[in-house]
Structure formats: C-alpha cells, structure tokens
Amino acid sequence: MAQTNTNLDQNKFVAAEELPKAQSKVKEFTKKFMKRKTAVVSLVFILFIILMAVIAPFVVPYAPDQPDYTALLQGPSAAHIWGTDEFGQDVFSRLMVGSRLSLSCALIATVIGTAGGVVLGLIAGFYGGFVDSLIMRCCDVLFAFPDILLAIAVVAIIGPGMVNVMIAVAVFTVPSFARIIRSATISVKQSLYVEVARSLGCKNSRILFVHVFPGTIQSMIVNFTMRIGTAILAASSLSFLGFGANVTEPDWGAMLSLGRNYLNTAPHMVLFPGILIFLTVLAFNLLGDGLRDTLDPKMN
Amino acid sequence: MGKYFCKRVASAIPLLLVISFVVFMFIHMIPGDPARMIAGQDATKEDVEVVREQLGLNEPLLVQYGHYMKGLFTGDLGDSVKNGKTVVETIAPRLKPTIMLTVSAMIWATIIGIALGIISAVFHGRALDYIGMIIAISGISVPSFWLGLELIQGFSVALNWLPTGGLDSWQSYILPSITMGAGIMAVLGRFTRSTMLETMREDYVRTARAKGLKETLVVMRHAFKNSLIEIVTVAGLQIGGLLSGSVMAETVFSIPGLGRLLVDSINFRDYKVVQALLLFFAAEYIFINLIVDVLYGVINPKIRYN
Amino acid sequence: MAEKLLEVKNLRTEFKRDKTWVTAVNNVSFSIDRGEILGLVGESGCGKSVTSLSVMRLLARNSKISNGEVILNGTDLLKEDKKGMRNIRGREVAMIFQEPMNSLNPCMKIEKQLTEAILLHNDFSKEQAHQRAFDVLKSVGIPEPEMTLKSYPHQLSGGMCQRVMIAMAMSCEPELLIADEPTTALDVTIQAQILELMEEIREKKNTGILMITHDLGVVAEMCSRVVVMYAGRIVEEAPVKELFAAPKHPYTQGLIASVPKLGSGVESLPSIPGSVPDLSVMPKGCKFAPRCKYATDICREKEPELEVVDGVHKCRCHHFKELGKEA
Numbered sequence: 001m002a003q004t005n006t007n008l009d010q011n012k013f014v015a016a017e018e019l020p021k022a023q024s025k026v027k028e029f030t031k032k033f034m035k036r037k038t039a040v041v042s043l044v045f046i047l048f049i050i051l052m053a054v055i056a057p058f059v060v061p062y063a064p065d066q067p068d069y070t071a072l073l074q075g076p077s078a079a080h081i082w083g084t085d086e087f088g089q090d091v092f093s094r095l096m097v098g099s100r101l102s103l104s105c106a107l108i109a110t111v112i113g114t115a116g117g118v119v120l121g122l123i124a125g126f127y128g129g130f131v132d133s134l135i136m137r138c139c140d141v142l143f144a145f146p147d148i149l150l151a152i153a154v155v156a157i158i159g160p161g162m163v164n165v166m167i168a169v170a171v172f173t174v175p176s177f178a179r180i181i182r183s184a185t186i187s188v189k190q191s192l193y194v195e196v197a198r199s200l201g202c203k204n205s206r207i208l209f210v211h212v213f214p215g216t217i218q219s220m221i222v223n224f225t226m227r228i229g230t231a232i233l234a235a236s237s238l239s240f241l242g243f244g245a246n247v248t249e250p251d252w253g254a255m256l257s258l259g260r261n262y263l264n265t266a267p268h269m270v271l272f273p274g275i276l277i278f279l280t281v282l283a284f285n286l287l288g289d290g291l292r293d294t295l296d297p298k299m300n
Numbered sequence: 301m302g303k304y305f306c307k308r309v310a311s312a313i314p315l316l317l318v319i320s321f322v323v324f325m326f327i328h329m330i331p332g333d334p335a336r337m338i339a340g341q342d343a344t345k346e347d348v349e350v351v352r353e354q355l356g357l358n359e360p361l362l363v364q365y366g367h368y369m370k371g372l373f374t375g376d377l378g379d380s381v382k383n384g385k386t387v388v389e390t391i392a393p394r395l396k397p398t399i400m401l402t403v404s405a406m407i408w409a410t411i412i413g414i415a416l417g418i419i420s421a422v423f424h425g426r427a428l429d430y431i432g433m434i435i436a437i438s439g440i441s442v443p444s445f446w447l448g449l450e451l452i453q454g455f456s457v458a459l460n461w462l463p464t465g466g467l468d469s470w471q472s473y474i475l476p477s478i479t480m481g482a483g484i485m486a487v488l489g490r491f492t493r494s495t496m497l498e499t500m501r502e503d504y505v506r507t508a509r510a511k512g513l514k515e516t517l518v519v520m521r522h523a524f525k526n527s528l529i530e531i532v533t534v535a536g537l538q539i540g541g542l543l544s545g546s547v548m549a550e551t552v553f554s555i556p557g558l559g560r561l562l563v564d565s566i567n568f569r570d571y572k573v574v575q576a577l578l579l580f581f582a583a584e585y586i587f588i589n590l591i592v593d594v595l596y597g598v599i600n601p602k603i604r605y606n
Numbered sequence: 607m608a609e610k611l612l613e614v615k616n617l618r619t620e621f622k623r624d625k626t627w628v629t630a631v632n633n634v635s636f637s638i639d640r641g642e643i644l645g646l647v648g649e650s651g652c653g654k655s656v657t658s659l660s661v662m663r664l665l666a667r668n669s670k671i672s673n674g675e676v677i678l679n680g681t682d683l684l685k686e687d688k689k690g691m692r693n694i695r696g697r698e699v700a701m702i703f704q705e706p707m708n709s710l711n712p713c714m715k716i717e718k719q720l721t722e723a724i725l726l727h728n729d730f731s732k733e734q735a736h737q738r739a740f741d742v743l744k745s746v747g748i749p750e751p752e753m754t755l756k757s758y759p760h761q762l763s764g765g766m767c768q769r770v771m772i773a774m775a776m777s778c779e780p781e782l783l784i785a786d787e788p789t790t791a792l793d794v795t796i797q798a799q800i801l802e803l804m805e806e807i808r809e810k811k812n813t814g815i816l817m818i819t820h821d822l823g824v825v826a827e828m829c830s831r832v833v834v835m836y837a838g839r840i841v842e843e844a845p846v847k848e849l850f851a852a853p854k855h856p857y858t859q860g861l862i863a864s865v866p867k868l869g870s871g872v873e874s875l876p877s878i879p880g881s882v883p884d885l886s887v888m889p890k891g892c893k894f895a896p897r898c899k900y901a902t903d904i905c906r907e908k909e910p911e912l913e914v915v916d917g918v919h920k921c922r923c924h925h926f927k928e929l930g931k932e933a
Contacts, residue, residue: 137318144319144582146541148548156566156574157329233443237548240445241563253443260449260552267453274446282441289437424667503708509664511723511774512696515688521722522711529713601713601758 032294039290042283049280053100062090064097064250073266083268085258091269095276098250103280105162105251106231109169113231114224116170117177122216124178125185126208136182139175148172151234155243162251165244169234173227180223181216188215222292229284236277252277304603308593312586319586323579324368327571328361338381338569354379355572372579378572382565387576391558397467398557401480401549402542404473409481410488410535417492417531422519424497432489439486444545448479448552465554476549483545484538491534495527502526529600536592540585611814612661612782613637613677619653619660621669628885630656630669632838638782641812643805645829645846647819647861651882653838654818658784661816662701663691678782697727700775704787706767710759716743717755720774727778742773746803765796769803776807783807784816789824801828822865826850831918834858837883837893840912844919854921856898892924900925 034040057064062080068088076083082092124135145153154168188194189212197211232252238244239253247254252273259269327334335352336343343351352358355378356367371377377387420432455475456464463472499505500523508522509515547559554560558577565573597603619631631653638644646654659665661676663683676683678698686694703709711719720739724730730738736755743751746769759767768788775783785804789797805828808815817828825832825846832849834842834857842855853859860878880897883889891908895901904924912922 137315140315141318141322144315144585145578146537146544146581146585149541149544149578149581152547152562152566153326153578157326158331229441233441236443237445240443241547241551242567256443256446256449263449263453264457267457270446270449270453274443274450277443277446278438278441281443282437285437285441503703503705504711506664507701507703507709507771507774508711508722510662510695510701512692512694512726513722514692522714526711526713599713602760605758605761 029294033290036290036293038286039294042286042290045279045283046287049099049103049283052096053103056093056096056099060090060093060096062093064094065089065248073262073269075266075268082272083266085255085266085269086262091255091272094250094255095252095273098252098255099276101162101245101249102232102235102252102277105166105235106169106228109166109235110173110224110228110231112166113170113173114177114220114227116174118181118216118220120174120178121181122185122208122213125182126189126204126212132182135178139178142171142175148234148237151238152241152243155238160243162245162249165235165238168238169231172234173231177223177227180219184216184219185212188212191215218295222288222295225284225291226288229281229288232277232281232284304597305594308590308597312590316583316586319582320369320372320579321365323575323582324365326575326578327355327357330571334571338571351381354381377576380565380570380573382568382570382573387572390573391561391576391580394556394558394561397555398543398546398550398559400467401473401476401546401555401557404477405481405484405549406539406542408477409485410539412481413485413488414492414531414535416485416489418496418519418524420489420493421496421500421523429493433493436486436489436493439482440490442482444479444483444548445552447482448475448549451475451478452552465552467555472553476553476555479552480542480545480549484542487538488531488535492527492531495530496523499523499527529596532592532596532599536589536595540588540592543584544581609640611638611640611642611679612816613675614657614661615675615677617657617660617674617676618672619656619665619669620672621666623668623886626886627670627672630838630885631660634674634835634838634840636833636840636843638814638816640781640814641808642831643808643815643817643829645817645819645825645832646835647822647825647832648835649820649882652835654835655786656838657835658701658786658816658818661784662695662699664695664701693727696723696780697778698780699782699784700778700780701784701786702768702771702775702788705791706771707759707764707791709771710767712759714758715755716757716759716762716770720755720770720777723774724777738777739773742777743770746770746773746776747799748773764792765799768792768796768800772800772803772807776811776813779811780813782814782816784818786818787820788817790819790821797824804828822861834861837888838885839893839922840920841894841922842920843912844915848919854915854919854926855894855923856900857894892922 062068066089068084068090071080071084071088073086074080074084074088080090080092082090082095084090085094120135120139124132142150151165151168151172154171155164158164158167194207194211194215197207202211235244236251236253236256239251240257242257245251245254247258256270256273256277259266259273262269330337333348335348335355335357338355339348339351349358356364359367375388379386380390383390416432416436420429420436423429423432452464452475455462462475463469466472496519500519502523504526505518505523508518513521544559544562546555546557547562549555550557550560551563558580562574562577564570565577613635614637615635617631617634618629620627620629622628634653634657636644636646646657648654656665656669660671661683663671663686665671671684674684678694683691683694710716717736717739720742721732721735724735724738725732728735728738739755740751743754748754748766748769754762754766754770759770762770772788783804788804789800792800801824804815804817807813815828817824819825829846831845832843833840834849834855836857842849842853842858844854849858850862853862857878864877878897883893883896889896890906892898892901892905892910895905898905902925908924910922910924912920913926915921915926
C-alpha cells in the first residue's frame with residue numbers, strides 16, 4: 001500500500017496504513033455489540049424516535065394542534081389510540097410530533113455541553129498545573145449546585161423558555177463531562193504510546209490532537225449517550241416546573257405538566273407522555289451501558 | 301487522621317467563599333436591568349428606582365458585596381419582595397418539611413439501594429441479578445415527577461389509600477418519599493453491585509472462603525465492608541443532592557418546602573430569596589460532602605492510621 | 607510406606623467460556639502422604655491453580671468439577687455438602703496464596719482475621735482465641751506478635767503478610783496445606799525465609815504440603831516428589847532427584863534446561879518455543895506436540911497415556927523410551 005502512495009506526506013502514509021485495521025475494528029465492534037440484545041433493542045427504539053422526529057408531521061393521523069371539541073379529554077380509543085387532551089388534540093400525534101422538539105432540545109444541549117466539557121477536560125488533563133486546578137475548581141463550584149439545581153439556577157438567571165432550557169441543560173452537562181474527560185486524558189497521557197510520541201519529538205498540540213484526543217473517544221461516546229438520557233430528564237423536569245416550553249407546544253414535559261391538572265379525569269394525559277419519556281431515557285441509558293460493555297469489558 | 305480532617309475542612313472553606321461570591325453575582329448576571337425585571341415591565345421609572353434602592357443596586361459593586369458578606373455573617377439576607385417578610389423569615393418555616401422528607405427518602409433509598417446491589421452481585425448473572433438491575437436502571441431513567449404523578453393516580457385517586465399531597469400525617473410522607481428516593485436507590489444499587497462484583501474477585505475474599513466461613517459472612521464481613529468505603533462516597537454525593545432534589549417532589553405533591561419555595565420565588569422574581577436558597581443548597585451539599593469525606597477516613601484504615 | 611493423606615483421582619474441571627464448556631484440568635491424579643511436600647509445576651495457565659482450587663472446592667461460579675474424586679483422609683470432598691465442606695476448609699485443609707498483601711482483608715485488623723478462623727473451628731473463648739493467635743504468630747517468627755495483632759495489613763511488609771497468612775493457615779492445625787505460589791511475589795531473601803518456615807512446619811506438625819509453583823528452584827529445595835502439568839494434564843511425575851537427573855518428557859527437559867545454572871558458561875538459555883495452547887483450541891494429539899522438537903505423526907494424531915517409566919516415575923509421551931536414553 002505504501003508504494004502506491006506517491007505523495008510522501010507522512011499523515012496520509014499513516015492513514016493509509018491504518019485504514020484496514022480501523023475497518024476490522026469497526027467490524028469487531030459491531031459483532032460484539034450485536035450480541036448485547038438489550039442495547040440493540042434500545043438502539044432500534046432510539047432510531048424509531050429519531051425517525052418520528054423527522055417524519056412525524058407527515059405520517060401522524062392528526063395535526064398536533066388540531067382541536068376537536070367533540071372529543072375532549074377522551075381516553076384511548078380506536079380513533080385516538082392514546083386519547084385526547086383538553087382541547088381534543090390527539091395525544092399520540094402530539095407526542096410523536098413533539099419528539100422533534102424534545103429530542104432536539106436534549107441533543108443540542110448535550111452536544112454543546114459535551115463539546116465544552118471535552119475541551120475543558122482535555123486542556124485540564126493534558127496541561128495540568130495551574131490551568132488544571134483553575135478549571136477543576138470552577139467545576140467544583142458548579143458541582144456544589146447538584147443535579148437539576150444548576151439548571152434551575154441558570155434558568156433563574158436567563159429566564160424561562162425552550163432555548164434557555166437548552167442552555168441550562170448544556171451548562172449542567174459541562175462540569176461532569178470535564179471531569180470524566182480529564183481523568184481519561186490523564187490516563188492516556190501516561191500511556192506508553194504517548195511517551196513514545198513525546199520522545200520522538202512531537203509537538204504538544206500534535207500529541208494532544210493526534211494521540212491523546214482519540215484515546216478519550218471511548219469514554220466520550222459512552223458518556224455522551226448516557227448524558228442524552230439525563231438531558232431529556234432535565235429538560236422535561238424544567239418544562240414540568242414551568243420554566244421550559246410554552247404549554248401550548250407539544251413538548252413532552254410541557255404536555256405532562258398540563259396533564260397534571262386532569263389527573264382525576266384523564267390519567268392517560270400523564271401516563272403516555274411519561275411512558276414515552278421514561279422509555280426514551282431508558283433506551284439511551286441501556287444503549288450507553290451496552291456501548292460501555294462492548295468498548296471496555298473490564299468496566300462493569 | 302487529624303491532619304486529614306484539617307485538610308478536608310481547609311479545602312471546603314475557600315470553596316464556600318467562592319460559592320458565596322458566585323451567588324452574590326447571581327443578581328448581576330441577569331441580562332438587562334435587574335431592577336426593571338423585578339419591578340415589572342410596566343412599572344414607572346420611579347418605581348424601578350425605588351426597587352433599585354431597596355436592593356442596594358445603586359451602590360458600587362464592592363460596597364454591595366461588603367453589605368452582602370456582612371449580612372451573611374449577621375444572618376441578614378435582605379427582604380423578600382413578595383410579602384414584606386425578611387428572607388430568613390420566609391425560609392425558616394419551609395425547612396422542616398423538606399428536611400423530614402429528605403431524611404425519610406434517604407433512609408429507605410440507601411437501605412434498599414445497597415441491599416439491591418448486594419443481592420445482584422451475589423446472584424451475579426442469575427435471575428435475581430437481572431431483576432435487580434432492571435429495577436435499578438428503571439429508577440435512573442424514570443422522570444421523578446411522572447413517577448410521583450402516577451403514584452398519586454394509583455394510590456390516592458384510584459385506591460384512595462394515601463393523601464394526594466400536603467404533609468398532614470405520616471402517610472402523606474410515603475409517596476413523596478418514594479418519588480424522591482427512587483433515583484438515589486437506583487444509582488446506589490448499580491454502584492453497590494459493580495463495587496461488590498469487583499471486591500468479590502479480590503484475593504482476600506477467597507482467603508475468607510478458604511477459612512471455611514459461611515457465604516453470608518464472606519459477603520457481609522469481608523466483601524461488603526471493603527466495598528462500603530467506596531459506596532459511602534457515592535452515597536454522600538447522592539444524599540448531598542437530595543435536599544435540592546426535593547424541588548420535583550414538593551411541586552408534584554404541593555408540599556410547602558424549600559424546593560417549592562425556590563420555584564415560586566423564581567417565578568415571582570423574588571431574587572433575594574432565590575439567592576439565599578441557592579447558597580443554602582450549595583452550602584448544605586458541601587457540608588454533607590465534608591461529613592462523607594471524614595466518614596471515609598474513619599472507615600478506611602489506610603487513612604485512619606497514616 | 608507413609609500413610610496417604612490426600613488422593614486426587616481422575617479430576618476433571620471445566621469452565622464456561624462464551625457459552626461452551628472448556629476443560630481446564632483433565633484426568634489429573636496424584637497423592638500426598640502425611641508430612642510430604644509434593645511439587646506441582648507448570649507454566650501459568652497449565653491448570654495447577656485450578657487443580658488446587660478444585661481440591662478446596664473454591665472454584666469460581668462459572669466452573670465445575672465434572673469428574674473425579676478428591677479423597678482426604680478417606681472421605682471424598684466432592685461428595686461433601688456445602689456445610690461439610692466449610693468444616694473441612696481451614697480445619698483440615700488450609701491454603702496460602704500468591705499475593706500476601708492482597709490476600710489479607712485491608713480493612714480488618716490481623717487479630718480479627720486470625721481469630722475468625724480459630725473461633726469458627728474450635729470451641730474457644732475470645733481470650734483463648736487471642737492466645738492461640740498470639741502463639742501462631744510467634745511460631746511463624748513474627749517478632750512482636752501483640753503489635754502485629756493490632757495492625758492492619760497495609761502496616762506490614764509483604765514478607766510479614768505472608769507469615770501472617772501462614773499463621774492463619776496453621777492456626778487450626780490442618781493436615782494438608784496448599785501453597786499456591788507462596789513466594790512468587792516476595793523478595794528473594796524473604797522467599798528463602800518463608801520456604802524455611804514451611805519446611806519447619808512440615809517437620810514439626812507432619813503436615814502434608816501441596817506446593818504449587820513455576821519455580822524449579824523452589825521445587826528442588828523443598829519437594830520430595832514432583833508432578834509436572836501441561837495444558838491441564840499431568841505430563842510427568844517423579845521423585846525430585848530423579849526428575850532433575852533424568853527428565854523423560856520433552857517439556858520437563860525444556861523446563862529444566864531453561865533454568866540458568868551458575869558457571870555453566872552457556873551464553874543464551876534455551877527456551878521452549880511457542881506458548882501454551884488456548885483451552886478452547888487444543889491440538890488433537892499430544893498437547894505438547896506443536897512445541898516439541900521430537901514430535902512425530904503419532905504425536906499429532908493420538909494423545910499419549912501417562913505410562914510408568916519405572917516404579918514411581920511416570921511420563922505422558924509416545925517417545926519417552928528413546929528420549930530417556932538421549933537425555
């Protein structure tokens with residue numbers, strides 16, 4: 001393979017050499033992953049929800065905001081499989097269409113939070129010293145507002161609304177991700193191949209991006225997956241508290257919040273959104289578990 | 301041991317100071333004019349200025365900080381804009397319900413969570429393990445407010461066994477306590493299981509078996525005691541977060557506690573109360589963690605005897 | 607002839623790997639007399655530790671003993687129920703392990719760890735148990751027993767921990783002591799002390815010792831007879847002098863040749879090429895054939911039996927007669 005490469009750019013050379021190996025790694029990973037049935041089922045479920053987020057507006061039986069004043073607060077029936085809400089809107093259609101709102105909110109928040117956490121964690125773990133302690137002390141401060149409290153505090157500052165909930169959840173993702181990536185970075189940094197790269201005279205920045213960063217990807221993928229579940233929970237909790245989406249929007253948390261007023265007469269309005277949130281979060285958590293076991297069988 | 305203890309306390313103090321500063325800055329981080337936000341969009345200019353003066357927002361930042369810190373040490377956290385009471389007066393009556401609820405949730409969740417983890421680890425790979433882990437992962441994934449609502453629907457509305465809200469009798473604690481503790485139970489269960497599995501592979505557990513000890517003694521006296529060192533840390537983190545975790549349960553069950561007060565105060569833009577609550581929750585979290593760190597030192601002979 | 611203490615007959619132990627059972631120990635038989643030290647030698651992964659754990663019935667849950675007998679003092683341990691087995695462990699058979707630092711419970715004082723076994727197997731009061739703990743620590747050469755009793759394992763050195771382990775094993779005066787690589791993790795000077803201590807115990811108490819090791823030096827020094835294992839099977843069994851003077855099996859020969867001898871002047875040590883085959887992909891015939899320079903077609907086709915060479919010397923090789931002359 002090396003002979004066919006007339007361009008002796010070293011990066012390409014290395015990439016060409018590694019290509020078949022990387023492919024077989026993916027194959028091996030897929031093979032191992034397919035053995036974990038709960039994780040596979042979870043993945044299928046997640047893909048279904050994502051598909052719904054994309055195509056739901058075109059396939060659901062009713063428009064999400066189509067009122068039907070002849071069928072208010074009706075329980076599940078043939079016409080409305082998950083019943084209707086207080087405006088006679090079809091709960092199933094609203095939930096499916098709402099998956100776009102709820103999923104994208106959680107996904108975007110997690111991506112932003114992860115990116116921030118990864119950058120901070122890499123810098124802290126790789127450079128150590130003062131930068132490290134500065135970043136980690138900042139994280140400690142954020143950690144002092146445990147769980148959802150941090151997100152609530154952020155919303156308290158910037159005010160309610162869907163976008164602000166997203167920001168709040170992103171902020172709430174950063175510190176724990178920074179901590180995880182930092183410890184992964186430190187362990188990769190101490191590994192032999194980084195020592196070798198260093199002794200060969202690689203520049204710091206090159207070591208960081210070419211050698212250390214890929215080493216942390218495993219724990220990144222696993223934690224990212226699990227954090228999406230946490231983000232869905234956090235976002236729906238904020239919506240439930242009234243800090244998130246407007247109650248007229250088909251957001252899962254907001255729908256649940258609304259359904260609360262009809263707990264006596266229309267329990268399905270709470271039941272179905274809750275089950276959907278629960279199953280989606282469960283699927284992300286199980287997928288995360290499966291990925292972790294596949295990527296690193298030593299961890300339990 | 302004494303040195304370890306001093307070190308822990310010493311590291312908590314600067315953290316508390318930084319946090320008190322962050323919480324102080326809270327009101328200044330609000331985009332736009334906080335005085336205008338509090339007074340409302342249709343308030344007159346004069347009204348806004350009155351609010352500004354009331355909150356001391358017209359003074360230089362450093363002077364404000366001085367007042368704030370002085371207030372912290374003298375117990376004067378300002379006034380609530382909602383009902384004219386002081387912040388301390390507003391918060392004080394809310395403490396008891398939250399603490400009662402937290403303690404009850406903590407007790408059952410820790411006991412059940414750890415028991416679940418031990419059972420799963422002992423029956424690793426068998427039906428009981430799977431059942432335990434299904435319970436645990438469900439507990440992590442379930443939105444606590446939904447769990448609360450479904451509990452009300454089942455036990456209060458349908459069966460009429462337990463009250464739907466408030467804290468009038470001991471029965472009224474049951475459902476909120478389950479709602480609050482479910483997540484912690486789940487996290488502890490999972491962590492206990494993985495720690496126990498690791499510990500049970502240790503050589504000294506094999507030694508204990510080679511002595512001829514009963515399996516229950518091997519598990520409890522040797523494996524669990526060692527796992528406990530790790531479990532305490534995670535339990536501490538969870539319990540520390542519990543007080544602020546009361547937000548969801550108190551909202552669902554209409555309990556007049558601190559969490560509910562926080563949500564109401566945010567909606568009312570009662571920033572002095574929000575500030576005080578944030579500081580209180582953070583301080584509580586750090587304090588619990590400090591206790592856990594000390595406890596960790598006490599049960600870990602490697603720290604106790606060095 | 608001395609009285610037989612332990613007799614292992616046709617032991618077969620399997621464990622589950624990816625839903626299939628693989629055999630880790632196959633058709634292993636040996637015996638130990640009272641007051642005898644038997645060496646069990648082989649590379650890591652040859653099944654020697656599994657053999658010892660099978661005797662104690664301390665195997666991990668994913669493994670099972672599918673065949674054989676383990677007769678201690680006339681009773682078959684494999685037929686004992688859980689409770690009966692617990693009574694035997696610690697009282698009749700005791701065990702010491704490779705990593706003394708990890709084999710003691712890090713969050714329990716030495717005293718508690720010692721008296722735990724003593725109280726379990728004897729009808730002692732707390733004071734008597736304490737006294738016994740003190741005495742055994744003293745007998746294994748610990749200079750300040752009272753202080754050691756009050757310590758946690760991390761406060762002791764590796765050699766001290768191994769002495770404590772031996773004391774713990776001897777605290778109920780077992781008739782059989784299984785030592786699984788007892789000196790591997792220790793410094794060389796400490797190794798000698800520990801071995802000496804074990805020899806002393808054997809002399810005083812007439813304890814039978816099963817010494818599991820990969821160190822032929824330890825075998826030469828301590829054991830009266832040796833069993834060599836390879837890939838879960840016994841390949842050779844002989845009195846120690848005979849084994850070192852005239853090894854029959856090519857594997858044993860290779861093992862002995864790879865031990866450096868002082869002043870032999872050989873520049874590079876011969877080593878055995880290849881590595882132990884994986885349990886799930888065992889070769890068909892003689893398990894050593896792929897690594898054996900004498901291997902012929904029959905070796906690759908048919909597994910040899912463990913044949914008597916002469917008297918007590920046994921060997922599992924198709925060609926031991928020819929090879930014996932050569933060696």
